[in-house]
Amino acid sequence: MNETPIERLLTAGLKVFAERGFREATVRDICARAGTNISSIRYYFASKEMLYREVLAYSFREADRKYPQLAFSDESLPPNDRLKIFIRNLLMRLLDESDLGFHARLMAREIAEPTEALHFIIDTVMKPRFMILRELIPQLVEETLDQTDIDRVIHCIIGQCLVFRHSKPMIERLCPEVISSPEAIDRTADMIIRFSLGGLRGIDLSKGGLP
Amino acid sequence: MNETPIERLLTAGLKVFAERGFREATVRDICARAGTNISSIRYYFASKEMLYREVLAYSFREADRKYPQLAFSDESLPPNDRLKIFIRNLLMRLLDESDLGFHARLMAREIAEPTEALHFIIDTVMKPRFMILRELIPQLVEETLDQTDIDRVIHCIIGQCLVFRHSKPMIERLCPEVISSPEAIDRTADMIIRFSLGGLRGIDLSKGGLP
DNA sequence: CTTGCGTTCAAACATCTGTTTGAATAGGAT
DNA sequence: ATCCTATTCAAACAGATGTTTGAACGCAAG
Numbered sequence: 024m025n026e027t028p029i030e031r032l033l034t035a036g037l038k039v040f041a042e043r044g045f046r047e048a049t050v051r052d053i054c055a056r057a058g059t060n061i062s063s064i065r066y067y068f069a070s071k072e073m074l075y076r077e078v079l080a081y082s083f084r085e086a087d088r089k090y091p092q093l094a095f096s097d098e099s100l101p102p103n104d105r106l107k108i109f110i111r112n113l114l115m116r117l118l119d120e121s122d123l124g125f126h127a128r129l130m131a132r133e134i135a136e137p138t139e140a141l142h143f144i145i146d147t148v149m150k151p152r153f154m155i156l157r158e159l160i161p162q163l164v165e166e167t168l169d170q171t172d173i174d175r176v177i178h179c180i181i182g183q184c185l186v187f188r189h190s191k192p193m194i195e196r197l198c199p200e201v202i203s204s205p206e207a208i209d210r211t212a213d214m215i216i217r218f219s220l221g222g223l224r225g226i227d228l229s230k231g232g233l234p
Numbered sequence: 235m236n237e238t239p240i241e242r243l244l245t246a247g248l249k250v251f252a253e254r255g256f257r258e259a260t261v262r263d264i265c266a267r268a269g270t271n272i273s274s275i276r277y278y279f280a281s282k283e284m285l286y287r288e289v290l291a292y293s294f295r296e297a298d299r300k301y302p303q304l305a306f307s308d309e310s311l312p313p314n315d316r317l318k319i320f321i322r323n324l325l326m327r328l329l330d331e332s333d334l335g336f337h338a339r340l341m342a343r344e345i346a347e348p349t350e351a352l353h354f355i356i357d358t359v360m361k362p363r364f365m366i367l368r369e370l371i372p373q374l375v376e377e378t379l380d381q382t383d384i385d386r387v388i389h390c391i392i393g394q395c396l397v398f399r400h401s402k403p404m405i406e407r408l409c410p411e412v413i414s415s416p417e418a419i420d421r422t423a424d425m426i427i428r429f430s431l432g433g434l435r436g437i438d439l440s441k442g443g444l445p
Numbered sequence: 446c447t448t449g450c451g452t453t454c455a456a457a458c459a460t461c462t463g464t465t466t467g468a469a470t471a472g473g474a475t
Numbered sequence: 476a477t478c479c480t481a482t483t484c485a486a487a488c489a490g491a492t493g494t495t496t497g498a499a500c501g502c503a504a505g
Contacts (some may be wrong), residue, residue: 027438028453033281038473042352044255044347046257047257049491049492050492050493050494051491051492052494059453060452060453060454060455061455061493062453062454062455062494062495062496063452063453063454063495064494065493065494065495066451066453067333070493070494071284071417071492071493071494076357078486092270112339127324129329129348132346134400134403134404135343135346135385135400135403136252136403137403140429141404142407143401143405144485145404145407145408147381149404149408150408153408165350170409170411171409171411171412171418171421172415172421172425174408174409174411174412174413175422175425175426176425176429177396178352178394178398178401178405178412178446179394179397179425179426179429181395181401182394182395182396182401183389183390183393184393184396185393185396185400185401186389186390186392186393186396186397189345189346189396189398189400190345190346190347190389190392192346192347192348192357193345193360194351194389196352196353196356197356197361197364197385198381198382198393200381200382200385201385201386201389203384207382210382210383210386214319214383214386214387214390214437214448215315215386215390216436217432217433217436217440218387218433218436218437219433219436220436220440221432221433221434221435221436221437221439221440222428222430222433222436223429223432224435224436224439225428225429225430225431225433225435225436226425226428226429226432226433228432228435228442229428229432239482239483258464259465260461261463261464262461262463270483271482271483271485272463272464272483272484272485273463273464273466273483273484274483274484275463276463276464276465277481277482277483281463281464282462282463282464369465384451404494424478429467446505447504447505448503448504448505449502449503449504449505450501450502450503450504451500451501451502451503452499452501452502453498453499453500453501454497454498454499454500455496455497455498455499456495456496456497456498457494457495457496457497458493458494458495458496459492459493459494459495460491460492460493460494461493462486462489462490462491463488463489463490463491463502464481464488464489465486465487465488465489465492466485466486466487466488467484467485467486467487468483468484468485468486468498469482469483469484469485470479470481470482470483470484471480471481471482471483472479472481472482473478473479473480473481473487474477474478474479474480474485475476475477475478475479
């Protein structure tokens, strides 16, 4: 127990909230894993909900520390490479099974079942990256797309990454090999990149196919 | 109240389970919406969990009734068309906002946070379609892919559809227009189809890009 | 040593929730 | 009318869980 009770509660809370969701997580469980008394949450965080907010903030700090996305934002790189970096980085974050895996799970939870904290997450974490993709995608297709179609393309791309986190239980039953090792995950990232670059090309080729 | 208590409990249960998840759903809430006494769940279904299983089964029956997937299984159709049908059908199911919307939400929940019922769902609902895709995809790419890469491609495709359901709260904050109307959803389906067909072509074009 | 403060602890409390119970009700068959 | 069965009902029960409490502990300052 070399960490402070506050740190232990944050890491334990991250795990439990990620694994069971806010409601299913019990303060008794969190305190047990943190090795603290049950009343420590009240003492240090006032309530379970306040602890949850602190855990969210802590989780984001850790994620950005471990997988910084500087290269993706580098406008001097070719758009192609920037997209590759983005996809690989996103998939790695999502499937990281160290402590960061809990961050991805927590985020997936917030996206699927928002608490009041979602708006904060979107505005501070998602939106900046989304805006970068908005200016990146048009550089990768010849046809000029309207904003809404660009947004659709963006979701086609991130959807391919998200599915490997969101549908993990299903994947592990149907075809676990696709993400069963770091090499497999790497190959999955390659596949998403090839598929996405092809998809972007496909949009150009099939133009006029729509009214 | 022209329906039987059993029917009312099933529809009410579907809504509440879909909106709040198994654990957060309360039998009192379900019974209130169904207009039945609190002990009716025990009387007709033995327990909350048994009700949940029956709701799942009921939900699948309704989904298959409303969006049958016969054409997708028709091996006499060109592979291209079968994929288009599959994508459009899946997206429609996922974004249907009638009673069926609850089905999609319920399924998304099961996929993300499996109960013991997940295995049943996968084996009876997902797997058959997955197996069809497994024989369909190779017909759409020239390069011969191994099984694992085929499974990756499959998830790239369904991931593009799933994201519009799973990340709906985020989409509605960042770019609601992409799924804000039946026409918009239709156009999203078109985009996924173009993107996927392009992606499949891209796999051929970029072969050799991997070790 | 005594005091004071931050911290830890076990027990109790209040509420919510799934389940159970036993009586009340209704409707049809005899 | 009587009986039987199926159904409905309100109340109670039991367990889990977030919160609260007040005492105990430890340690540094005076």
